[in-house]
Amino acid sequence: MSKRAKIILIGIVLLFIGALVWFGKKNAKGIVAFETETPFRVTIIKKTVATGKVIPLEEIEIKPQITGIIDKVVLLEGSKVNKGDLIAVVRVVPNEQSLISAKGRVDNAKLRVNNAAVSYKRSKSLFDKGVIASAEYEGVELAYAQSKQDLENAENDYLIIKIGSAGSGGAANTNIIAQMSGTILEIPVKEGDQVIQSNNFNAGTTIASIADMSKMIFEGKVDESEVGKLVKGTDIEVSIGAIEGKKFLAKLNFIAPKGTEEGGAVQFKIKADVSLEDKFFIRAGYSANADIILVKKDSVLALKEGLLRFDKETEEPYVEVETSEGVFEKRIVKLGTSDGVNVEVLEGVVAKDKIKIWNKASKDDEKKD
Numbered sequence: 001m002s003k004r005a006k007i008i009l010i011g012i013v014l015l016f017i018g019a020l021v022w023f024g025k026k027n028a029k030g031i032v033a034f035e036t037e038t039p040f041r042v043t044i045i046k047k048t049v050a051t052g053k054v055i056p057l058e059e060i061e062i063k064p065q066i067t068g069i070i071d072k073v074v075l076l077e078g079s080k081v082n083k084g085d086l087i088a089v090v091r092v093v094p095n096e097q098s099l100i101s102a103k104g105r106v107d108n109a110k111l112r113v114n115n116a117a118v119s120y121k122r123s124k125s126l127f128d129k130g131v132i133a134s135a136e137y138e139g140v141e142l143a144y145a146q147s148k149q150d151l152e153n154a155e156n157d158y159l160i161i162k163i164g165s166a167g168s169g170g171a172a173n174t175n176i177i178a179q180m181s182g183t184i185l186e187i188p189v190k191e192g193d194q195v196i197q198s199n200n201f202n203a204g205t206t207i208a209s210i211a212d213m214s215k216m217i218f219e220g221k222v223d224e225s226e227v228g229k230l231v232k233g234t235d236i237e238v239s240i241g242a243i244e245g246k247k248f249l250a251k252l253n254f255i256a257p258k259g260t261e262e263g264g265a266v267q268f269k270i271k272a273d274v275s276l277e278d279k280f281f282i283r284a285g286y287s288a289n290a291d292i293i294l295v296k297k298d299s300v301l302a303l304k305e306g307l308l309r310f311d312k313e314t315e316e317p318y319v320e321v322e323t324s325e326g327v328f329e330k331r332i333v334k335l336g337t338s339d340g341v342n343v344e345v346l347e348g349v350v351a352k353d354k355i356k357i358w359n360k361a362s363k364d365d366e367k368k369d
Contacts, residue, residue: 036322036354042302044337044344046295048229050270052220054240054286056211057273059185062176063197063204068092070193070207071174077187081178087187087208088176090195102158109151113144120144182212185284216274216282218250218290221267229294230255236272237291243280250274250290295337302342307355308333320356321349328356 071091075081119140127137186209189195198204218238222230232255237247254271261267272290276282308317317335320328333348349355 033326034328035357037304037307037357038354039301039303039345039349039351041299041351042342043296043298044300044302044339044342045293045297046337046339048222048226048292048294050220050222050290050292052218052270052288052290054216054238054274054282054284054288055219056182056185056213056284057215057217058180058182059209059211059284060180061206062087062179062208062210063206064090064176064195065197066090066092066174067197068174068195070189070191070195073187073189073191075184075187075208077184079184080182081184081210082181083178085178086175087178087184088189090174090176092174093194098161099158102154102161105154106151106158109147109154113147113151116140116144116147176207178208178210180210180212182210185209185211211284213282213284214276216276216284217253218272218274218288219269220288220290221262221269222292224259224266224268226294227255227259227268227270230270230292234292236293238272238274239289239291240282241287241289242283243286246280247291248274248276252292297337297344300336300344301349301351302344303333303349303355305338305341305343307357308335308343309358319349322354322356 068090070088072089074086074088081087120143123132123137123140126132127134187207189205189207193205195205195207196202218236230252232252234252236250236252238250239247250272252270252272254269256269259266259268270290274282303319307319309319310317311332316332318330318332321331323329331348331353334346336344336346338344
């Protein structure tokens with residue numbers, strides 16, 4: 001073999017060896033070291049948050065007993081009132097047609113009274129002389145009494161249409177007074193506004209709303225998936241948006257028996273009595289959130305949810321437990337309550353097991369899943 005041929009052969013051999021080394025390094029896999037973590041004992045609390053608002057427990061609307069014009073507003077919104085305090089005064093503006101009609105009925109009743117009086121005097125004179133029978137006299141006397149009563153009724157109707165009331169009761173109808181002690185939340189009318197009385201066909205105009213601000217409740221809604229876990233009497237915490245960093249204790253006292261559909265989900269109304277503190281003034285209608293404990297389990301064996309994997313075929317949760325150094329075994333686990341960070345483990349692992357902390361997933365890990 002010539003010298004040139006040997007050089008070419010040696011070059012080919014070196015090139016082949018170099019290629020083998022390069023492919024070997026390229027395909028070589030480093031040893032992946034996994035850290036481990038053991039199960040631990042912890043108290044798991046599962047909560048739900050109900051959004052809503054804080055409102056007074058007792059709130060009423062004051063409506064007029066007559067139709068008229070607001071003549072005077074005595075108090076302002078936010079004023080403290082006692083039962084019986086004057087809030088506003090209504091001035092009666094009678095309907096002209098009704099007033100004329102009522103006046104006509106009064107005049108007609110007076111004519112009948114005058115006629116009945118003449119008949120009564122004549123019959124009485126004849127009865128005293130023994131000319132007519134007792135039965136005839138008593139009929140005339142009754143007709144006279146009825147005519148006087150009809151006149152009184154017509155005059156009362158006329159006064160009610162004209163001034164809002166008959167006799168001394170006028171002020172009782174035109175004066176709008178507080179029906180309970182509390183705080184005036186709203187006066188939606190002003191002087192000069194026309195108001196309508198409450199009757200069977202009309203709710204009437206609201207002149208003022210009054211509430212007892214010392215008794216407040218939280219009113220909110222929860223989803224149908226969680227309402228079944230609520231229990232009356234449960235202690236909850238209410239956070240008010242306008243008061244940062246403060247949570248008020250409350251007690252759940254009402255869970256609606258019927259839900260309403262909102263945005264494709266059924267919501268159920270709840271109410272809770274809020275325990276107030278004197279240094280905080282809670283206004284009616286403040287938006288609030290309530291933290292409600294659905295499940296609380298003390299000192300249960302738990303794992304961090306990040307340690308779990310789920311089988312792609314069966315969707316069962318599992319972890320990998322270290323059986324010897326660097327060697328892990330797949331274990332199916334049965335889970336209980338979760339708070340979103342930790343999850344209760346019912347079966348599959350014990351407190352001393354070392355569970356793999358998953359590093360960034362490799363292709364092999366994904367295939368294994």
